[in-house]
Amino acid sequence: MKQYDIIIIGSGISGMSLAHYCRKKGQQVLVLEKNKRLGGAFHTHRFGHDDSTDFWLELGAHTCYNSYTHLLGIVEDCDLMSSLIPRQKVPFRMLVENKLQSVTSQLSFAELFFSLPKLFGAKKSGKTVEAYYSNFLGKKNYANTLRYFFNAVPSQEAGEFPAEMLFKKRERRKDIVKSYTFKQGLQSITEAIRIQDGIEVLSEQDVAEIQLENQLYQVKTKEGDCFQATYVALATPTQQAANLVQSLNPKLAEVLASIKAEKVETLGVAVSRDLLPLEPVAGIVPKQDQFYSAVSRDTVAHETYRGFAFHFRQGALDQSGKLQRISKALQIDPTLLDQVVTKENLVTSPRLGHEQKVEEIEGLIANQRLLVTGNFFKGISIEDCVIRSFLEAARMERL
Template identity: 50%
Template sequence: MHEIVIIGSGISGLSFAHYCAGAGLHPVVLEKEPRIGGCFHSQTLPGDSSGFRFELGAHTGYNSYRRFIEILKECTLGDRLLHREKVPFRMIVNEELRSITSQIGFFELARHLPRLLLLSKEGQTVESYYSRVLGQRNYENVMRHLFNAVVCQEADEFPADMLFKKRPKNKGIPRSFTLPSGLQEVTDAIASDPRIEVLREREVDQVVAYEDGFKIVAQGGKGEALETRHIAFATPPDEAARILRQHSPELSARLATIGLVKVETVGVALERESVSLDPLAGIVTRGNDFYSVVSSDTVANDRYRGFAFHFKPGQLDSTGRRERICQVLGIDANRLKQIVEKSNSVPSPRLGHDQLIGNIDALIAGKGIFLTGNYFQGVSIEDCVSRSHDEFSRLLAQRES
């Protein structure tokens, strides 16, 4: 019988596995896809030797990400951090790219900004809080669309205290960073640890009680069931709810109430001379077809540029998305050297989410079930890793009691 099996190989699941491996627990990680990493997805060009890559998901680490940086160093990646170049974000206004600052009303901002010192985020939505501290017009014309880009969904009803948390900064680390092969280098490094067993293409059907632990029934491999004393879920909440429906119906029901939004990402790569846009970090729009574009220009490459478009679900079909990409970049479709499509689900919490998470934590307290992911403390990389560390600490406490 295994000591711990972890379902999901994104940064939440693999950071949990990293902590377990360090404690000598020999974790097993189950991943339903052929590739690991989840939202850590650094795309390369086949046959390219220039070091080019662009990110389809998570794209930036910050020097305030203490636990994430600790894992980087423990995986001997501390010397591989790359400073991200400072290039601007742009906003599409009437189908033209404009600077963000050109769209801000500074008189309105000056009148409202002092409220930042007085107004608490607690109990506030993104809209109710930031429209008060930045001004209603600034919020509607600019900031709403920036926040939409950050969380890849309509952010108005998102709890304000789940975004932009203040954390101590490590001045010895670049303020924002990536790695030479992209952030996926981190999840690849964790998964390559010989103390961690990663099984790919193992989709879990259900979990049932077995002796003093669990039996996991999964598709793939030889069809064998895995027996484990403890089980951790690092999946979207709807997936955890499905798997736990028979074993823990009340917990499953609570998890199923957490909202999710689909994001349709299309990444494109093209030769540098094919696109005339000045270097930029990304693009946001007031339109209704996509949330944002993330560029590879923060790590410049002499030969190629890459762009990941995060589209709103159901607005455009595959052909329409490609046409929109060419329109924004000002290119013909035959200039695209690579097109990669990816679909993700992101949590869509609402006010009262902290009480829901409190109820979920109460249901798993003292049991062999552990939950981690981007729907607990927040959606950032550090939020995910911090939750994994907290759950790992709970696992250790249970084993010692």
């Protein structure tokens, strides 16, 4: 049986960034992914039209920023800087009674004028997103308009999120454009990590059990394979991680299982440019609807097609209903929706007190050769995931 230094379960950006950092430290890395496709929420769907093979659409994560310095370090290590491209500046629009409206048209500037001074000295600690932002943006502005934009970020009701976890001020790299993607989409990053020497990735490997025998972790899959390593890392949604460590560390499993996640049902479509009447947009955020947002490909304009990823509430509509809702929002006939593709993502749903759960996890794994990474530590952004992986790789080196 081949032995590895570390086995990482999960090939999203958390797992793949951890693989990258471990590989840089000279480790032999095995990544196991239960699905056929790698990348998790880094899902760039590449369309197969004869005349538009270069057209792609993001079905999960869609934007990176120059404040993502750890991610940019990986991009540089993987020689991807030449593929980095800026996202064009086009507006977000609100969908109100099925008509696109500017965000400002939906705000009360009188309320904003009287509320905004409260921003000075405002503290996020111990406050929910709703409590923190409605205080200085105005309660009516928040309830009637802005809460839908906050919901669009994690594609779920975000009002009860800890305010500290949703947006963070970070140092920016001034040599990089503020927001960017890549010529072939964000999945380029996980694909570039995958082909590095020292990293082996196996798909369709659904891990069933982890055991510790003779100081080595035995990772057994439902397919009947068994792999061996000195270290093992969990880079999966919390419930799956909890199931995998139930016998190894029941208390850790209990804490992980208590961290809930929301399933997001995404449906992506391409539409011929000349058939779509809508103005170019970065995204569409509706009021009180079956979907949280529609993220547009207009930020990277294509000669032939426009694309949209609609992020629906779990169970709100069946496939036919989603297509009808999309066609109505885009003001086109459903038959004009081209290359329909579906995707499901799990996004963490933290609540106040989440930091105590994180501290408990840290304590339970502090002296173990078990690593845990994901979007449920200090925040849910891409950079938060990468930072967590960076810290876990550093901890592994100290063990």
